[in-house]
Amino acid sequence: xxxxxxxxxxxxxxxxxxxxxxxxxxxxxxxxxxxxxxxxxxxxxxxxxxxxxxxxxxxxxxxxxxxxxxxxxxxxxxxxxxxxxxxxxxxxxxxxxxxxxxxxxxxxxxxxxxxxxxxxxxxxxxxxxxxx
Numbered sequence: 001x002x003x004x005x006x007x008x009x010x011x012x013x014x015x016x017x018x019x020x021x022x023x024x025x026x027x028x029x030x031x032x033x034x035x036x037x038x039x040x041x042x043x044x045x046x047x048x049x050x051x052x053x054x055x056x057x058x059x060x061x062x063x064x065x066x067x068x069x070x071x072x073x074x075x076x077x078x079x080x081x082x083x084x085x086x087x088x089x090x091x092x093x094x095x096x097x098x099x100x101x102x103x104x105x106x107x108x109x110x111x112x113x114x115x116x117x118x119x120x121x122x123x124x125x126x127x128x129x130x131x132x
Contacts, residue, residue, distance in 0.1 A: 004045045019049045027063040030071035039074050057091040063131045086118035093120040100125040
């Protein structure tokens with residue numbers, strides 16, 4: 001399956017989904033004017049990838065500085081898709097990176113982690129300016 005790469009803009013995250021390697025990454029900020037339009041192709045590609053019968057591990061790197069409530073719903077949907085394949089036995093890890101002094105983003109990561117039982121979810125603080 002081909003990779004999906006969408007460059008970041010001021011309002012939309014960078015999407016780097018290397019399906020062959022099982023490495024998925026969202027970075028930057030996420031508050032698109034039209035969430036459905038931006039994330040539609042992301043969901044389509046991710047669903048197709050996860051539908052393939054494969055047991056290779058998936059690593060999802062979340063490196064967002066900021067996201068709005070509409071993007072939070074999208075993230076929850078992505079995490080639920082990952083949880084579903086993890087529940088079936090596919091190894092899935094999520095690495096939630098946040099800047100060291102950003103308690104809000106850390107807490108959001110903790111909130112998402114609470115809803116996942118089969119995904120290995122880890123929080124990673126990074127120096128200010130290292131995300132994005």
